[in-house]
Amino acid sequence: MLIETDILAKNNRMAQANRSYFQEKGLFVLNLVSSPGSGKTSILERTLKDMAGACRPAVIEGDQQTDNDAVRIAATGVPVKQINTGAGCHLDAHMVLHASEAFDLDNLDLLLIENVGNLVCPASFDLGEHHKVVVLSVTEGEDKPLKYPQMFRAADVMLLNKIDLLPYLDFDLESCKEMARRVSPGIEIFEVSSRSGEGMAAWYAWLGAGIEKAKG
Amino acid sequence: MLIETDILAKNNRMAQANRSYFQEKGLFVLNLVSSPGSGKTSILERTLKDMAGACRPAVIEGDQQTDNDAVRIAATGVPVKQINTGAGCHLDAHMVLHASEAFDLDNLDLLLIENVGNLVCPASFDLGEHHKVVVLSVTEGEDKPLKYPQMFRAADVMLLNKIDLLPYLDFDLESCKEMARRVSPGIEIFEVSSRSGEGMAAWYAWLGAGIEKAKG
Numbered sequence: 001m002l003i004e005t006d007i008l009a010k011n012n013r014m015a016q017a018n019r020s021y022f023q024e025k026g027l028f029v030l031n032l033v034s035s036p037g038s039g040k041t042s043i044l045e046r047t048l049k050d051m052a053g054a055c056r057p058a059v060i061e062g063d064q065q066t067d068n069d070a071v072r073i074a075a076t077g078v079p080v081k082q083i084n085t086g087a088g089c090h091l092d093a094h095m096v097l098h099a100s101e102a103f104d105l106d107n108l109d110l111l112l113i114e115n116v117g118n119l120v121c122p123a124s125f126d127l128g129e130h131h132k133v134v135v136l137s138v139t140e141g142e143d144k145p146l147k148y149p150q151m152f153r154a155a156d157v158m159l160l161n162k163i164d165l166l167p168y169l170d171f172d173l174e175s176c177k178e179m180a181r182r183v184s185p186g187i188e189i190f191e192v193s194s195r196s197g198e199g200m201a202a203w204y205a206w207l208g209a210g211i212e213k214a215k216g
Numbered sequence: 217m218l219i220e221t222d223i224l225a226k227n228n229r230m231a232q233a234n235r236s237y238f239q240e241k242g243l244f245v246l247n248l249v250s251s252p253g254s255g256k257t258s259i260l261e262r263t264l265k266d267m268a269g270a271c272r273p274a275v276i277e278g279d280q281q282t283d284n285d286a287v288r289i290a291a292t293g294v295p296v297k298q299i300n301t302g303a304g305c306h307l308d309a310h311m312v313l314h315a316s317e318a319f320d321l322d323n324l325d326l327l328l329i330e331n332v333g334n335l336v337c338p339a340s341f342d343l344g345e346h347h348k349v350v351v352l353s354v355t356e357g358e359d360k361p362l363k364y365p366q367m368f369r370a371a372d373v374m375l376l377n378k379i380d381l382l383p384y385l386d387f388d389l390e391s392c393k394e395m396a397r398r399v400s401p402g403i404e405i406f407e408v409s410s411r412s413g414e415g416m417a418a419w420y421a422w423l424g425a426g427i428e429k430a431k432g
Contacts, residue, residue, distance in 0.1 A: 018353050023299050028332045035251040036364060064336065087366060089305065089336040117363070118336050119252045120280065120305035139355035139378070140253025147333070148252060150303060162355070170386050170411075195386075213341025 009180075011125055014093035018128025021097075025105045028207075029113065030216035031091075031127050033151060034135035035144075036117030041069045041163040042194040043135060044112055048076040055211050057110040059084045062091040064116060079103055080184055090122040093097050095127075109211050123150040130210065131156040138162050138169060142176040149183040157188045159203065164193040227341055230309035236345025237313075241321045243374060243421075245329070246429035247307075247343050250351035251360075252333030255377040257285045258410040259351060260328055264292040266413075267420055271427050273318045273326040278307040280324060295319055306338040307331050313344075325427050335360065339367040346426065347372040352376050354385060358392040365399040373404045375419065379410040 022029050032040045041061075048057060058079040061069045070082035081102040083095050095142060103111075113129060115122045123132075134155035135143055139162055145152040152158070158180050166173070173191070181188055188206065192199040217403060232378075238245050248256045274295040277285045287300035297318040299311050310328060319327075329336045329345065339348075350371035352360055355378055361368040368374070374396050382389070389407070396403055403421065408415040 035253060035333065035356075036360055037251060039354070065365050066359065067321050068359055068363065082310065087340070089334075094384075101230065116336065118305075118334055120332065120334050121337065126304070137253070137355065139353060139381070141283050143282065144252055149281050165355070165381070165384055168381055193321050 004172045006122060011092050011094075014097065015126035015128040018093050018097055021127060022111065023214075025108070025110050027105060027108060028216045029111045029127075029129045029210045031115060031122075031129035031132045032135060033115045033119070033122045033132055033155065034117060035119045035137070035140060038117070038135045038137040038140065039194050040114050040117070040135050041072055043115060043159060043161060043192070044198065045072055045076060046194045047204065047207070048073070048078045050200065051143070051207070054208065056108045057112060058108050060091075060096060060099045060111070060113045062095075062114060062116045064088070068115065070153045080192050085116055089116060089118050090125050091118075091126050091127060092125050109215060110207070119144065121130060121208045123148075123154045128208070130214065133157040133159060133162050135159045136167055136176070138171045138173070138176075142172050145176070145180040145183050152180055152183045152187070153171060155184065155187060157190070157206070160189060160191045162193060163191050163198060164196040224340060227309050230247045230313065231342035231344040234309050234313055238344060239328065239430075241324070243321060243324060243327050244427045245327045245343075245345045246414050247329045247338075247345035247348045247370065248351060249330060249331045249335070249338045249348055250333060251353070251356060254333070254353040255410050256330050256333070256351050257288055259375060259377060259408070260330060261288055261292060262410045262413065262416060263420065263423070264289070264294045267423070268293070270424065271326045272324045273328060274307065274324050276307075276312060276315045276327070276329045278311075278330055278332045280304070285311065285330065294431040299334055302403045304404045305332060305336075306341050307343060308341050309343050325431060326423070335364040335367050339364075346430065347374060351375045351377050352392070354382055354387045354389070354392075358388050359395060361392070361396040361399050368396055368399045368403070371400065371403060373406070375421070376405060376407045378409060378411070379407050379414060380412040391404045
């Protein structure tokens with residue numbers, strides 16, 4: 001337990017340094033977290049295509065193995081850096097600082113970090129982001145906010161994804177939102193489908209406001 | 217790294233003791249692992265109902281928080297014990313031994329352990345089970361075996377769940393199975409829907425054979 005506290009304290013110090021550095025550069029930084037397969041990469045792909053010209057983004061991709069996601073992001077024309085964590089279950093602040101060296105930060109205004117697909121461990125590791133954005137697919141069931149409260153408490157935004165599948169599922173949207181607000185009262189919720197595009201405009205508006213604010 | 221190795225070595229010793237103990241009791245023991253929301257509990261509920269009378273099961277439920285899953289299992293009439301891991305991201309052998317004390321093992325032949333929903337960390341922690349069974353929902357995308365290879369390599373069986381949703385998804389079943397076999401050549405694959413019941417009979421046959429073999 002002492003060991004764990006020490007690791008987290010060290011990460012927190014590095015995350016604070018990242019935060020100051022990103023702030024200096026006027027960057028809006030988001031840390032996207034979720035279960036595997038909830039659609040983080042698909043949301044990023046669609047966001048980057050739809051907001052092309054409206055911002056200057058870069059992406060850091062975290063995965064245990066493969067550069068599949070980085071290849072998908074690169075196809076949008078946006079600069080991307082893959083981090084493979086091997087046996088590791090989360091990104092940490094040190095990895096993110098190093099990965100950000102791949103970019104010309106003076107010519108960016110948005111840094112999107114896609115964490116390893118894991119609804120547990122990334123909750124404890126601050127990367128120096130402005131906000132954690134938790135993605136929950138409606139295929140995963142309503143009760144995930146209560147079962148993984150650390151993550152939903154750590155997140156300021158929830159993207160409730162794959163709403164195009166709602167007609168084929170037994171999923172209670174209102175109940176899910178109520179549970180999310182029970183663990184995280186101020187959480188901002190967007191209902192979206194990265195496949196159909198439904199609901200994405202409200203998310204883009206939130207992103208755009210954040211980018212403007214971070215420029216200072 | 218030395219610390220991590222020590223934790224794993226200690227867990228491996230305890231898992232080996234569990235294994236001998238469960239073997240002595242003639243129990244068939246499975247460790248169900250997956251992302252959050254892939255349908256582990258729904259598969260267990262349906263399996264327990266459909267196999268009622270054909271075996272004498274008990275269930276250990278692992279979750280960070282809530283006893284939602286234990287309540288669902290209890291409704292089937294099967295003995296169940298909930299473990300809440302709090303900040304923890306996986307079950308370990310010690311937790312499982314303690315939880316198993318809640319059951320009369322001499323009158324059981326099947327112990328089903330539902331791990332914390334996490335496709336990363338539980339891969340490293342042997343619980344003393346006969347087999348890890350990885351559940352992958354077809355809503356999660358084909359490439360998960362390549363992106364989380366430790367888990368799929370550790371599993372002897374893959375339950376490809378929610379196949380009732382295939383008509384509404386862009387999911388390539390053959391490609392997914394090929395990727396699973398690429399990281400785990402001998403993996404046994406069952407295509408199932410815990411909702412419609414499709415494909416469940418083959419899984420039950422496999423379970424039944426395992427129970428008979430474990431009786432020795």
